[in-house]
Each structure stands twice: as C-alpha cells, then as structure tokens.
Amino acid sequence: MGSASPGLSGVPPSRLLLPPDTVLRTGLEKVAVGAGAMGPERRDWSPSPPATPEQGLSTFYLSYFDMLFSEDSSWVAKGPGASTREEPPDEPEQCPVIDSQAPGGSLDLAPGGLTLEEHSLEQVQSMVVGEVLKDIETACKLLNITAAAWMKERTSLGAIHYCASTSEESWTDSEVDSSCSGQPIHLWQFLKELLLKPHSYGRFIRWLNKEKGIFKIEDSAQVARLWGIRKNRPAMNYDKLSRSIRQYYKKGIIRKPDISQRLVYQFVHPI
DNA sequence: AATCAGGAGGTGG
DNA sequence: CCACCTCCTGATT
Numbered sequence: 041m042g043s044a045s046p047g048l049s050g051v052p053p054s055r056l057l058l059p060p061d062t063v064l065r066t067g068l069e070k071v072a073v074g075a076g077a078m079g080p081e082r083r084d085w086s087p088s089p090p091a092t093p094e095q096g097l098s099t100f101y102l103s104y105f106d107m108l109f110s111e112d113s114s115w116v117a118k119g120p121g122a123s124t125r126e127e128p129p130d131e132p133e134q135c136p137v138i139d140s141q142a143p144g145g146s147l148d149l150a151p152g153g154l155t156l157e158e159h160s161l162e163q164v165q166s167m168v169v170g171e172v173l174k175d176i177e178t179a180c181k182l183l184n185i186t187a188a189a190w191m192k193e194r195t196s197l198g199a200i201h202y203c204a205s206t207s208e209e210s211w212t213d214s215e216v217d218s219s220c221s222g223q224p225i226h227l228w229q230f231l232k233e234l235l236l237k238p239h240s241y242g243r244f245i246r247w248l249n250k251e252k253g254i255f256k257i258e259d260s261a262q263v264a265r266l267w268g269i270r271k272n273r274p275a276m277n278y279d280k281l282s283r284s285i286r287q288y289y290k291k292g293i294i295r296k297p298d299i300s301q302r303l304v305y306q307f308v309h310p311i
Numbered sequence: 312a313a314t315c316a317g318g319a320g321g322t323g324g
Numbered sequence: 325c326c327a328c329c330t331c332c333t334g335a336t337t
Contacts, residue, residue, distance in 0.1 A: 302314055
C-alpha cells in the first residue's frame with residue numbers, strides 16, 4: 041500500500057506498466073535474437089557477440105537514449121523537421137549520441153548564425169538535455185538521493201551535460217567538474233545499468249518484477265564478464281561477482297527474494 | 312555442476 | 325576506511 045509505485049512524473053505511465061517484453065521485443069531484439077534462431081536455451085554466446093558495447097562512457101550515453109526512445113519518444117516528434125521514422129533505437133553497438141552528429145566543436149558554439157539544420161539540431165539537443173535532466177531528477181527522487189550525488193556517481197552523464205548544454209547549467213556544475221575524470225562504479229549501479237538497457241543486455245539480465253526490484257541473471261558468465269570489463273578485472277567470474285552481491289545483503293542494498301530462486305535477486309529499494 | 316552463504320585476507324583509491 | 329576482489333569451505337539445488 042504505502043509503496044504503491046510512486047508517481048513517475050513526466051513519464052507516461054502507459055509504457056511503464058506494460059510487461060517488459062511487450063515493448064522491448066519489437067524491432068531490434070527480434071533481429072538480434074532471430075539471427076541465431078535459437079530457443080530459450082542459448083548460452084553459447086562466444087562467437088561474434090552482437091551486443092557487448094560495454095566500454096565506458098558510451099554505455100551510459102546509450103542507455104539514456106534507450107530510455108528516451110523506449111519510454112517516451114515524444115520529444116522527437118515534437119521537433120520541427122523531425123520525421124518520426126528516422127530514428128528507431130537501432131544500433132546498440134554504437135554511440136549514436138550527441139557527439140556523433142556534431143562534427144568538430146559545434147556543440148559549444150555561441151548561439152549566433154546557425155543554419156537551419158544546426159538550429160533544429162540544437163533544439164533537439166536541448167530537448168534531449170531537458171529530458172535527461174528530468175529523468176535524472178525522477179531517478180534521484182526514486183533512489184532517494186540528491187541529483188548532485190547522482191551526478192557524482194554518473195560522471196559520464198556529467199560529460200553529456202557539459203558537452204550538450206549551452207543553456208542548461210542550472211545545477212551541479214561544480215560537482216560535475218571535480219569528478220569528470222571518472223568515479224568507480226558500484227556493482228549494484230552496474231546491474232541497474234544493465235537492467236535499464238534490455239535492448240542490449242536483456243539476454244544476460246532482466247527484470248522479473250521491476251516494481252519489486254526483482255531481477256534474474258540469465259547468463260551469469262556474461263554478466264560477470266561485463267563486470268570484469270567495467271572494473272578491468274579480467275579474472276572476474278560469477279563466483280566472485282555473486283560474492284560481492286552477497287556483501288550487499290548486510291548493507292541492505294540487495295537481497296534474495298522471499299521465494300529464493302537461483303540467480304534471482306532483489307533490490308531492497310527498487311526503482 | 313552450478314549456485315549459494317559467508318569467513319577471511321588482500322588491494323587500490 | 326571502503327568496496328570490492330580473491331580464495332575458500334561447506335551447504336543446497
């Protein structure tokens with residue numbers, strides 16, 4: 041009762057309430073999964089992994105665009121010349137974000153003589169930044185942390201903010217600045233990050249019950265591998281990763297669900 | 312065989 | 325000091 045799904049301000053609830061797979065199993069996933077044409081049992085992922093874009097900054101950029109596209113793409117349609125069918129969230133491998141469409145240093149220019157394209161580009165960027173900031177605030181509320189703290193952790197997004205904003209410097213500038221060189225990510229954050237991007241990682245880890253924060257690691261080896269990459273620990277494996285998860289029991293960050301199942305865990309404070 | 316639980320020493324920021 | 329990492333023993337699925 042008390043914790044009945046707090047209002048997600050700004051985000052149309054219609055999408056969030058859908059069972060995860062309905063939305064996400066559309067275009068891209070179908071392609072990726074269909075390519076192998078394998079059933080639910082497929083752990084031989086080793087040859088040509090199509091979705092392992094796990095190398096730092098780009099990950100987070102992308103994850104945010106994933107969210108924007110999958111949960112609310114209205115900002116795209118709002119744009120003046122934005123044709124809606126042009127930007128499906130199609131390449132999880134790459135970093136299709138802001139800098140990709142801005143060659144050179146056109147991001148931090150003065151709002152002077154802009155061509156039409158540049159102008160609409162900037163509008164789009166502003167909208168993106170606005171949406172990102174809104175999402176951050178929402179996430180922070182739900183996580184019960186301050187935006188500044190969040191930004192400190194997510195330095196990569198701080199970079200976005202820096203790069204893309206000529207108008208939005210309402211908050212956290214100083215906070216961001218001091219930590220732009222990279223903060224160590226916590227395991228629980230990493231897991232949430234993966235869970236946020238079912239397009240790319242849904243085959244490795246996914247929500248069983250997002251509202252309750254219950255998730256399942258579908259491919260323990262892959263999740264461990266990604267974690268090892270992120271932390272630069274080539275010898276990482278699920279045995280060690282799970283030990284770290286178990287450290288969270290005492291801290292009240294992650295626990296085993298009431299009905300304990302293999303490879304299933306639950307965030308104590310779900311989003 | 313894989314996963315789970317948790318003790319214990321080590322490490323890097 | 326903290327958040328793991330690593331290794332380990334023993335239990336459970």
